[in-house]
Amino acid sequence: MRFWTHDRHDFPLPGGHKFPLGKYRMLRERLVADGIAAAGDIHGSTPCPWERLAEAHQAAYLERVREGRLSDREIRVLGLPWSTELVERGRRSAQGTLEAARDALVFGHGMNLGGGTHHAGRAAGRGYCLFNDLAVSIAALRGERTLGRVAIVDCDVHQGDGTAELLHPDPDVFTCSVHGGANYPFRRATSDLDIDLPTGTGDDDYLEALTGALDTIDRWDTPELVFYLAGADPWEGDRLGRLSLTKHGLAARDALVMDRAESWGAAICVVLAGGYAPDLADTVDINVATARALVARAG
Ligand SMILES: [Zn+2]
Known part of the structure; x- marks a missing residue:
């Protein structure tokens, strides 16, 4: 199967932030080194057109992003300094998720080696997320085809x-978030299903909660596409998680979600x-395991 990335090269960003940028390149290299993907299977996405971003985001916000006119407060909330490279990689990251979702709908499986920028709202970047790749992708797909739930x-x-x-108000999208109850963000928006886990939750309790969440989706409907x-x-x-899953538990988590998507006959689009982790190699290990599991299913 093929993978998408916001670029074959990491976009350098000015300092003054703690975001682990290097993980994307390390992940690409590991996928090839471990024989999970050939170098030619990893495709660089183009920048998402502004008109496409505007289907999910407020025009005035996009204009401030584009022209570098975000306020100091907006930059603080985003957590990354503005630069043309930041905007470029954000646009490519959103497009990568759309490409991976298209792959999923055609081949059954797709993966963006980036994306999952779930803190970005309609008129605000937050928590390292400039654009909401999920909302942008769903809006774009609906313009291209008939999309089920x-x-x-x-x-x-x-x-x-x-x-x-962005998507809880949409009756054809079920938004489910399983997260640490004591974690960022401290001002929440309401998903269709939010599961707040206590600090220190380990593998067994996590997997039980996730199974319950998947059962809830099951009672809602049979989705055509799972992000x-x-x-x-x-x-x-x-460093930021407050939960206590092992790598083994995270692999079991991946299997639970992928199994359930298969049972629905749904296309699955995975985003990062x-x-x-203090050592980037640990984060990359976890991402590699997810990619390996997806490739094994894609055949
Ligand atoms: Zn997070």
Whole structure:
């Protein structure tokens, strides 16, 4: 199967932030080194057109992003300094998720080696997320084809507040977020299903909660497309996670979501979302395991 990335090269950003940019390149290299993907299977996405972003985001916000006129407060809330490279990689990241979703609908499986920017709301970037790739992709797909119902299974350890804001009102999208209850963001938007897990939650309790969440989606409807945010940040060693999943538990999590998507006959589009291990190699290990599991199913 093929993978998408916001670029074959990481966009350099000015300092003054703690975002682990290097993980994207490391992940691409590991996928090739481990024989999960050939170098030619990893495709660079083009920048998402502004008109497409405008289907999910407020025009005035996009204009401030485009022209570098975000306020100091907006930059603080975003957590990354503005630069043309930041905007470029954000646009390519959103487009990568759309490309992966298209792959999923055609081939059954798709993956963006980035994306999952679930904190971005209609008129605001937040928590390292400039554009909401999920809302942008769903709007674009609906312009291209008849799209059935969509489920968002957000297993990043932080609540998907931007996704909730943008897509909870949509009756054909089920937004589900499984996250640490004590984590960022502290002002939440409401998803169709929010599961707040106690600090320190380990593998068994996590997997039980996730099974319950998937059962809830099952009672809602049979989705045609599942977006799976396979965040690496519920891992026990993550700096920002507060949960205690092992790598084994995270692999079991991936299998649960992929099994359920298969049982629905749904296309599955995997996106990375967060991961803040002190050693980047741990975040990348978790992402590699997710990609390997998806490739095994894609055949
Ligand atoms: Zn996160």
